[in-house]
Amino acid sequence: MTPTLQIFLIVSGALFSIGLLAALSRRHAIFILIGIEMMLAAANLNFIAFWRFGPQHQPPTGVMIAIFSIAIAAAEAAVGLAMVIAVYRHYHTTNVDQLDQLRG
Amino acid sequence: MSSWIVTNLWLIPALPFAASLVILSLSNVRRKSAAALAVIGQLLALAFSILAFLPTLQTHGFRVVQNFNWFTFGEQTLRLGFILDPLAAAMLMMIALVGLCIFVFSVGYMAEDRNFVRFFAYLSFFSGAMLGLVIANSLVLLFIFWELVGLASYLLIGFWIERPSAAAAAKKAFVTTRIGDMGFFLGMLWLYNRSGTLLFYDGGNGCLESAGLAMLGASPAVAGFIALLIFCGAAGKSGQFPLHVWLPDAMEGPTPVSALIHAATMVAAGVFLVARVYPLFSLGAINGVTPSLTVVVWIGVTTALMAALIAVAQADIKRILAYSTVSQLGLMMVSLGVGGVAAGIMHLLAHGFFKALLFLGSGSVIHGCHGEHDIRKMGGLRRPMPVTFVTYAIGMMALSGVPFFFSGGWTKEEILHATAHWPRSHATYYLMLAGVVLTALYMTRQIIYVFFGNSRSASERVHESPRVMTTPLIVLAICAIFFSVLLTPAWPWLHTYLTGESAQFELVRLIQPMFFVSLVLVGAGIGFGIWMYRNAGAPERNRPAEIDPLEYAQPALFRFLANKMWIDELYNRTVVAFSWMAAHLSDWMDRYFWDGLVRGFGAIGQLFAIFTTSVDERGINAGVDETTAGARSLGRVMSTAHSGQIQTYLGVVAIGMLALLLLYAWLA
Numbered sequence: 001m002t003p004t005l006q007i008f009l010i011v012s013g014a015l016f017s018i019g020l021l022a023a024l025s026r027r028h029a030i031f032i033l034i035g036i037e038m039m040l041a042a043a044n045l046n047f048i049a050f051w052r053f054g055p056q057h058q059p060p061t062g063v064m065i066a067i068f069s070i071a072i073a074a075a076e077a078a079v080g081l082a083m084v085i086a087v088y089r090h091y092h093t094t095n096v097d098q099l100d101q102l103r104g
Numbered sequence: 105m106s107s108w109i110v111t112n113l114w115l116i117p118a119l120p121f122a123a124s125l126v127i128l129s130l131s132n133v134r135r136k137s138a139a140a141l142a143v144i145g146q147l148l149a150l151a152f153s154i155l156a157f158l159p160t161l162q163t164h165g166f167r168v169v170q171n172f173n174w175f176t177f178g179e180q181t182l183r184l185g186f187i188l189d190p191l192a193a194a195m196l197m198m199i200a201l202v203g204l205c206i207f208v209f210s211v212g213y214m215a216e217d218r219n220f221v222r223f224f225a226y227l228s229f230f231s232g233a234m235l236g237l238v239i240a241n242s243l244v245l246l247f248i249f250w251e252l253v254g255l256a257s258y259l260l261i262g263f264w265i266e267r268p269s270a271a272a273a274a275k276k277a278f279v280t281t282r283i284g285d286m287g288f289f290l291g292m293l294w295l296y297n298r299s300g301t302l303l304f305y306d307g308g309n310g311c312l313e314s315a316g317l318a319m320l321g322a323s324p325a326v327a328g329f330i331a332l333l334i335f336c337g338a339a340g341k342s343g344q345f346p347l348h349v350w351l352p353d354a355m356e357g358p359t360p361v362s363a364l365i366h367a368a369t370m371v372a373a374g375v376f377l378v379a380r381v382y383p384l385f386s387l388g389a390i391n392g393v394t395p396s397l398t399v400v401v402w403i404g405v406t407t408a409l410m411a412a413l414i415a416v417a418q419a420d421i422k423r424i425l426a427y428s429t430v431s432q433l434g435l436m437m438v439s440l441g442v443g444g445v446a447a448g449i450m451h452l453l454a455h456g457f458f459k460a461l462l463f464l465g466s467g468s469v470i471h472g473c474h475g476e477h478d479i480r481k482m483g484g485l486r487r488p489m490p491v492t493f494v495t496y497a498i499g500m501m502a503l504s505g506v507p508f509f510f511s512g513g514w515t516k517e518e519i520l521h522a523t524a525h526w527p528r529s530h531a532t533y534y535l536m537l538a539g540v541v542l543t544a545l546y547m548t549r550q551i552i553y554v555f556f557g558n559s560r561s562a563s564e565r566v567h568e569s570p571r572v573m574t575t576p577l578i579v580l581a582i583c584a585i586f587f588s589v590l591l592t593p594a595w596p597w598l599h600t601y602l603t604g605e606s607a608q609f610e611l612v613r614l615i616q617p618m619f620f621v622s623l624v625l626v627g628a629g630i631g632f633g634i635w636m637y638r639n640a641g642a643p644e645r646n647r648p649a650e651i652d653p654l655e656y657a658q659p660a661l662f663r664f665l666a667n668k669m670w671i672d673e674l675y676n677r678t679v680v681a682f683s684w685m686a687a688h689l690s691d692w693m694d695r696y697f698w699d700g701l702v703r704g705f706g707a708i709g710q711l712f713a714i715f716t717t718s719v720d721e722r723g724i725n726a727g728v729d730e731t732t733a734g735a736r737s738l739g740r741v742m743s744t745a746h747s748g749q750i751q752t753y754l755g756v757v758a759i760g761m762l763a764l765l766l767l768y769a770w771l772a
Contacts, residue, residue: 023754024754025751032751045407066187100749102748102750
């Protein structure tokens with residue numbers, strides 16, 4: 001079985017759906033972050049896939065985008081974790097159900 | 105030294121002004137320092153006046169002016185200045201010397217007054233203003249000092265402000281002189297309009313010099329009107345008929361004030377003003393007669409005779425002197441009007457001395473009689489008050505015009521001489537002769553009532569005044585006698601000094617017809633007075649003691665004169681009644697008409713306000729309230745969707761994305 005674009009897109013779609021499900025349903029902030037990271041990974045997979053099966057696939061154009069994206073994701077994760085720690089220090093919980101200060 | 109004061113003439117009025125300011129800042133108990141300051145200020149002013157007087161002796165027709173710019177508006181520059189000429193110098197000497205005597209006298213007379221300090225502040229203020237008036241070289245500057253003098257007069261007449269009569273007299277003086285000043289002011293404006301300058305002398309360009317007079321001479325009628333308007337001011341200040349009514353009432357002030365302001369100096373300011381602007385009056389004169397001068401003569405004659413007649417029937421010692429002052433001022437005006445300017449000014453100066461002497465003498469009498477003013481309740485005072493009696497008699501003879509030894513005699517003779525040669529009418533001359541007789545008569549009556557006969561005083565403790573009061577009397581009496589040395593026709597030094605000629609000694613001129621005429625008239629006046637009043641104050645045949653001999657002989661005439669010819673009543677019925685009615689009409693108009701109008705407009709405004717308030721409350725406010733209530737309830741509903749749960753929001757976003765995706769897929 002030769003790898004095709006469809007297979008990659010199905011995998012990435014699955015990955016995104018799993019990540020979204022995690023971000024929406026988990027109560028622990030860390031797991032939500034992990035879900036977001038998974039959605040980002042799905043996006044990266046899309047980048048690579050579209051690059052690989054696109055009309056011009058010289059290295060390293062698509063890979064560069066992915067590497068940038070991963071770097072940004074790392075930075076975002078660092079910020080996210082720092083926020084989680086700050087939130088925990090303030091509320092003594094990381095359960096997002098109890099963090100409802102934005103309620104109107 | 106002397107030229108230094110000539111260029112710094114402003115110092116003379118500045119010194120008493122400065123003294124006045126310092127005294128005003130003193131507390132009410134610093135009596136000694138107040139009196140000392142005032143006297144020292146006046147003494148310095150006298151010293152400077154003498155210094156300024158000396159250079160005027162050296163050259164005939166001496167005249168130095170110091171002009172300066174006051175301010176500039178547009179292309180016009182208002183210039184003021186000071187002048188030193190024989191007229192100003194002679195006035196300075198008289199005012200400073202008489203003023204000094206009166207200041208010293210006041211120290212004794214006012215010794216028991218509560219407001220002693222304030223009194224000396226006012227006196228110094230007056231002295232400064234008066235000294236400034238005589239050296240002003242601009243009609244504007246003269247007017248400024250003129251009004252300051254008027255203010256001082258007002259303050260001093262009403263000095264005993266707790267007496268309603270004093271307050272009323274001060275008000276009357278102020279208002280009456282203001283009527284005259286209105287004319288003065290209009291004349292000044294007209295003069296400026298015509299001649300373009302109000303400086304008297306300005307190196308040939310002043311309004312009294314050839315250039316200014318030539319400009320005015322183009323229309324002599326206008327010049328005459330200007331002169332008459334200025335004369336209105338002079339008439340108000342100098343108590344000329346019909347504006348004389350304030351002067352007798354002004355005797356409500358303390359006696360030194362009456363002596364200084366309302367006899368010797370301020371009331372002479374009107375005569376001085378006419379003398380100062382005399383070229384305006386005599387402009388275009390034919391044979392020395394102009395219409396404006398004729399008016400001056402007749403006003404003067406009327407005033408002189410009327411006041412002399414009224415003086416015969418007055419009972420208040422100061423009122424007699426006040427009417428005598430009015431009468432003498434009329435005499436001076438006549439003299440100026442008929443062309444005897446020097447004679448008029450000489451009489452002014454002589455009058456300043458002897459009338460101040462008489463007033464201070466009356467002050468001494470009043471002081472000795474513990475505040476009694478009525479001559480019918482005095483009598484026999486020559487024994488307890490010898491110094492006052494002798495000096496008073498000297499003043500009386502000077503005023504009556506007893507020839508030879510007394511200054512008033514010579515000046516009166518000169519005036520009669522000038523009047524006799526007036527080409528317009530001889531009636532004035534004969535009326536003046538009658539005035540001389542009347543003057544001698546009322547003075548004789550007064551002196552008999554006060555100093556002769558038996559004492560009718562309610563208080564037995566009549567005493568001579570202290571040294572501080574009698575010394576000025578003696579000084580002034582000596583002045584009144586020795587002043588006549590300068591006045592005799594044999595050596596008419598003052599006359600030539602004022603007219604700018606040189607005096608020659610010629611004994612022959614001493615003997616002239618006028619000398620005998622006045623001798624006879626004065627003798628007649630005094631003789632008639634002695635005969636008439638020989639038993640005044642004592643019962644005689646059918647006449648009770650308190651009835652005046654003239655009243656017994658001519659009751660109707662006496663009543664007419666004693667009531668001051670009912671001029672005050674006439675004014676009360678006409679001028680005062682008119683202004684009272686006008687005031688009430690204005691008051692009524694203001695209260696009901698204008699006030700009603702304003703209230704009506706106010707009511708309209710109020711109605712409109714009520715209308716707009718209801719529109720605002722019921723319409724606009726209600727609409728805004730409804731809108732906000734709606735927005736608030738909507739917000740409450742909407743806010744329930746805001747759970748604050750990030751995951752819910754994220755879910756909504758995901759569902760939205762999915763919906764968009766499905767929409768896209770369906771459309772494609």
